[in-house]
Amino acid sequence: xxxxxxxxxxxxxxxxxxxxxxxxxxxxxxxxxxxxxxxxxxxxxxxxxxxxxxxxxxxxxxxxxxxxxxxxxxxxxxxxxxxxxxxxxxxxxxxxxxxxxxxxxxxxxxxxxxxxxxxxxxxxxxxxxxxxxxxxxxxxxxxxxxxxxxxxxxxxxxxxxxxxxxxxxxxxxxxxxxxxxxxxxxxxxxxxxxxxxxxxxxxxxxxxxxxxxxxxxxxxxxxxxxxxxxxxxxxxxxxxxxxxxxxxxxxx
Amino acid sequence: xxxxxxxxxxxxxxxxxxxxxxxxxxxxxxxxxxxxxxxxxxxxxxxxxxxxxxxxxxxxxxxxxxxxxxxxxxxxxxxxxxxxxxxxxxxxxxxxxxxxxxxxxxxxxxxxxxxxxxxxxxxxxxxxxxxxxxxxxxxxxxxxxxxxxxxxxxxxxxxxx
Numbered sequence: 001x002x003x004x005x006x007x008x009x010x011x012x013x014x015x016x017x018x019x020x021x022x023x024x025x026x027x028x029x030x031x032x033x034x035x036x037x038x039x040x041x042x043x044x045x046x047x048x049x050x051x052x053x054x055x056x057x058x059x060x061x062x063x064x065x066x067x068x069x070x071x072x073x074x075x076x077x078x079x080x081x082x083x084x085x086x087x088x089x090x091x092x093x094x095x096x097x098x099x100x101x102x103x104x105x106x107x108x109x110x111x112x113x114x115x116x117x118x119x120x121x122x123x124x125x126x127x128x129x130x131x132x133x134x135x136x137x138x139x140x141x142x143x144x145x146x147x148x149x150x151x152x153x154x155x156x157x158x159x160x161x162x163x164x165x166x167x168x169x170x171x172x173x174x175x176x177x178x179x180x181x182x183x184x185x186x187x188x189x190x191x192x193x194x195x196x197x198x199x200x201x202x203x204x205x206x207x208x209x210x211x212x213x214x215x216x217x218x219x220x221x222x223x224x225x226x227x228x229x230x231x232x233x234x235x236x237x238x239x240x241x242x243x244x245x246x247x248x249x250x251x252x
Numbered sequence: 253x254x255x256x257x258x259x260x261x262x263x264x265x266x267x268x269x270x271x272x273x274x275x276x277x278x279x280x281x282x283x284x285x286x287x288x289x290x291x292x293x294x295x296x297x298x299x300x301x302x303x304x305x306x307x308x309x310x311x312x313x314x315x316x317x318x319x320x321x322x323x324x325x326x327x328x329x330x331x332x333x334x335x336x337x338x339x340x341x342x343x344x345x346x347x348x349x350x351x352x353x354x355x356x357x358x359x360x361x362x363x364x365x366x367x368x369x370x371x372x373x374x375x376x377x378x379x380x381x382x383x384x385x386x387x388x389x390x391x392x393x394x395x396x397x398x399x400x401x402x403x404x405x406x407x408x409x410x411x412x413x
Binding site: 022036037039040043044045046047048049050051053054121122124125126128129130132133136139140 | 298300301302303304330331332334335386387388389390391393397411413
């Protein structure tokens with residue numbers, strides 16, 4: 001694998017995670033439990049899709065085959081997507097979405113704070129932007145984890161169950177392959193192992209304050225780095241890509 | 253052909269699509285203009301990654317330079333240096349306040365607002381500091397929603413990043 005191929009794959013991974021999580025959050029539009037939360041979740045979706053746009057634009061440029069960010073988003077099949085399994089999970093109830101958001105916002109904060117120092121200028125610049133926005137996302141997810149965890153008996157039970165159910169998708173966030181090895185050597189990528197302690201610390205602090213239990217690390221799901229996804233991704237793409245598949249290159 | 257400064261001055265007049273009382277220059281979105289080989293390159297930076305107004309701003313720039321002697325215009329989106337609310341001029345902050353949007357505090361004092369605890373924001377209507385955050389996400393990506401506990405008016409806060 002060349003450095004260019006590795007960089008293409010890496011930027012796709014970052015872009016795909018933002019795109020699919022953004023898409024999932026956008027599904028809350030008009031369905032939020034309160035108007036403010038509805039607006040909050042679609043605002044976060046907007047930040048994520050904006051980040052995906054920037055990352056995929058850069059990926060297309062790195063690839064150098066004349067594809068655009070839209071081609072990458074709308075014209076790849078699910079096996080070509082490199083997003084983590086966790087971002088594909090259906091929204092579930094509000095607590096489930098919050099649990100997933102806390103995990104991802106804490107992970108993104110740890111990741112992008114390091115990527116600001118990347119030797120790749122474009123990744124560093126997009127990351128600097130991401131850090132500012134992710135702080136707000138993490139704050140939002142933290143507030144709601146506290147309210148639900150330390151709320152009624154039912155809200156406590158439901159968000160605890162959400163964390164328990166999602167936990168097996170967290171191991172994959174830190175998986176690395178040849179792409180990481182090549183780019184870490186170049187000073188472009190981050191050693192994901194080095195983020196784990198800080199991520200765990202954020203999660204532990206929030207969950208304990210919310211009177212919740214941090215799930216134990218047991219069996220962990222895997223596959224996305226190889227393009228092997230949950231069945232959910234196909235359904236997401238079917239909806240997201242419908243227009244471009246039905247009317248190729250449609251513009252409005 | 254117009255020079256870089258003349259083009260910049262024309263573009264400085266373009267109002268922000270969401271907050272028309274201030275311009276894209278006031279907000280710090282308009283970065284610079286470069287002339288290369290007789291063509292014009294305009295550099296802009298987004299306030300938020302997903303700001304939906306960017307496309308509109310691009311179109312406004314094209315529109316403003318149409319039929320001007322500037323060659324082919326290309327608008328380029330740059331992410332570095334990262335946009336910060338600290339770039340908004342004091343004059344523009346005053347315009348925001350008059351428009352009913354609480355202007356961003358300086359990023360060094362905004363930390364308390366980010367964690368939602370500090371009561372430092374002034375209501376743009378009555379000036380009271382007795383205000384409370386309703387939601388950190390408001391009508392656009394760049395704003396949070398507050399209410400004044402004295403005059404009871406809700407208001408937007410241009411949040412600081």
